[in-house]
Amino acid sequence: IIWITFAPITSVAADYYNVSVRAIVGLSLVFLALYVPASGFSSWLFESYGIRKGLFVGAGLNLVSALIRFLSTQQGTDGSYTGAYAVLMIGQTVAAVAQPFFTNLPARFAATWFGVKQRDIATTIFVSANLIGIALGSILPTIFADVNDETVDMFTLLLVELGTVTASSLLIFFLFREEPPTPPSKTADEKRAAKLSGQNRVSAKENAIQVWRDVQKAFSEKNFVLIFIASGTGLGFFNSLTTLVETLTKPAGYSTDNAGTFSIAFLGCGLVSAGIFGVIMDKTHKYITLLRILATVATLATFGLCLSIRPDNIGLISAFFGILGSFMIPLLPLAFELAAECTYPLVPEDISTGLIMSGGQVTGIGFLLGMEALIGQQPDFTTNDDFKYEFTPTYIIAVIAVFIFWVAAMSFNGEYKRLKAEGSETETALADTNKAESM
Template sequence: MNDSQQQIPLLDAFSIPQRISMQDAVAVPIHDPLPSKPPTVYRTYKARYIGLFAIVTLNIATGFVWLTYSAVPVQAMSYLNCSGSIINLTSILYFIAYVLMAPISGWMCERHGIRRSLVFGAVLQIIGSWIRFSGTLVESTPQRPEGRLALTLIGQVIAAAAQPFFMNVPPKYAAVWFSERGRATATMIGSVSGSVAAALAQLAIPAITTDTESVKRTVLVCAVISVIALLPTLFIAERPPTPPSPSAAEALLKTKEEPFFVSLKKALTNPQFLLMMLVFGTFTACFSSFTALIAQFTAPYGYTSSEAGYFGAAMILSGLIGACISAPLLDKFKHLNGFSKIMVVISSCMFIALNFAIRRNFFGGLLAISIILGISGFSVLPAGLEYGVEITYPVTPASSTSLLWGFGQLLTVIFLSILGVLQNDELSATRGINPPMIFIAVWAVVFGVVPMFMIKTQYLRAEAEEAMRQREKCGQQPQQQQELTQLREC
């Protein structure tokens, strides 16, 4: 074999400092390039629906425990031998408990995982529900109501503390288990399940609570439902074997999670997120307050509680239909910012319109506005949760979700207190002026619409995922592969 045809080992060609003539260099046979790293394969699993079903089930159980007494205030006051303010307190406790427990639930979700967080919340809800039932075994009279009332309130507080563990999870669960084409839909299903639960509870609890003594049976039914809701969580896997998206892969491959409260600090120092938090909190408080007090707002104009219930039911039903249509579209087109702006404007216009529509003998108009309000409201909340994740990425979804819902619940407590003071039946009946609705409409425009249009369009998570996909598609060649390419060019 001639020297010019002698093969030069690959290692020697790069590691031995020797002069090689151009003739020798051309004669060097270049071996096949070293194989580049194969692109990461992403996939989704049918098991993701088990976790989503568990989240929905837990939220439904929460709705029944939450509204056990406030859905039937007359029977509950008689059974507990208490005033209406105590019955209202059983509902308000849920908003207060959420504000206090939201950071803890978010921290636990990040530190110990989704499954353990859900199981812990479910157990907490079971304990609170059965403490309430133990109160039904204690005798209560108008002279001695303390025993039953104390156990009822203690159980209500413990059960209320479980709510954030279920409400904060949907965006985080969607990010870990669903691909880009399913995240918004999964978040929507998990987020609106709480409103569905409230609607079901408002219908079912009055149906089974026919008199004072049947309150005990209702409390028992709610306690049993809380136990049943735990069962699906036992079949949830902590994480998928293969990530569904680049951002999920990055999160699942982290060996050390960023401290939860560090993530909170990052979110709270993000100006865009602070604007989103104000918008989300505003519309959460507006919708929650309107739903809770709709009977109070319409009573001075001659509407019965049943008719007010129709307004609430129409809003919830239309909202579910609207969310089911909008969520897949958001998954496909990703226009979270533009969509949120449209829905915020429509919702604010409807709150303004209610100031003119809440009058005597205008049932059809109120029903129509309730339907439009439901469609816009139920669509903007899950879109806001997803957009909160986008503009704070790579901050963990549990952090942004905890802050959004927590601020919304805090504003709801404030709203309920203010609206109760502003309610003036005489002014509404004689002059047609509804101060609470004026307050809601003005607040929605000033602190909802205006900040929404100040938020810049940012899709940090989507951009990061696209960049990761492009890197994987091109492949990162090893250093030797690059050197061989340079040698071939010479």
């Protein structure tokens, strides 16, 4: 919610805080810029103190960030909002540090709490929970914005978000537990046995060194590098697209409300599709086949979206946003599972997931800055008839990104090491999977 709040209302938020549109884009950019160091910090905390204490830190940071953001709506004694943007940016920065505590955890949490037959769908549900937050963060601002007057009730908007974050943080503080009473799988049992025997009991400094070694081990695996490149470019494009949806469509004459519609189509269809593909992943374990199908359709949908963003074309644009979301969003939980499979048992799930997410944030910075700059340079669709049918430089960046993503995804052919270690639980699934994917 916090990350995406200002993307659908970029223009009115800039007016409210009396800053440039680029400054508002910077509120999302800080999440991408801080993701890698914050990810290292969260991984170290998880390895040193466990999932529960790590999540407590993340929830606490989220709560503090939401409160600081709300304080940015308070007027000074002279009735002005002088310094409000700086306060808002501080709040966004705190939230950016908190983000990896939640986004890097799905694969590890699923492996800790769920058996082989539920693990894939559990990962998908946890990833979808994050996407639901993004969807809410895209919808809420449009409810409190007046498109005609180009104003926004920022006080109420950030107060509602503060209440939402407070409720979710309290649930974590009072209900979350470290692990189930009984390990749900063979690999989970092995990890718990190692923990109880003291094999993993090392100092915080040694844990920091071990995290770095785990990173090196991950990148020594060729197929992890391929899924890292594929998911990095795909997630980077996703981040820039969700952040710039209003900025991207405004030159074609679309309003803040329209941008909200596009975001809902993208995320809503993606959530439904993620649930469907999560079930398919759980039933078949045909990860590589699914990766190739999703990557191919998502690439074609990107071409279609780029060609459809023209005046008076809201239906087709919404359709392509929906198709793109349907085939791009399920790729994230799939990438988490593939990364965990090809690096098992050398790399913990939160490390491989954190690297996947970090790659997306780093590439997202480049895509975001590049696309935002090119959008600012292009002519207005509504005033230049000759421009209406051109394939703009902004879209060329998008096409290059998804082409790199597609090539890397199609090249991936990693071994399912974790599934094999589970033994008889997955023997049948593996036999069917290997037979199908060797064709």
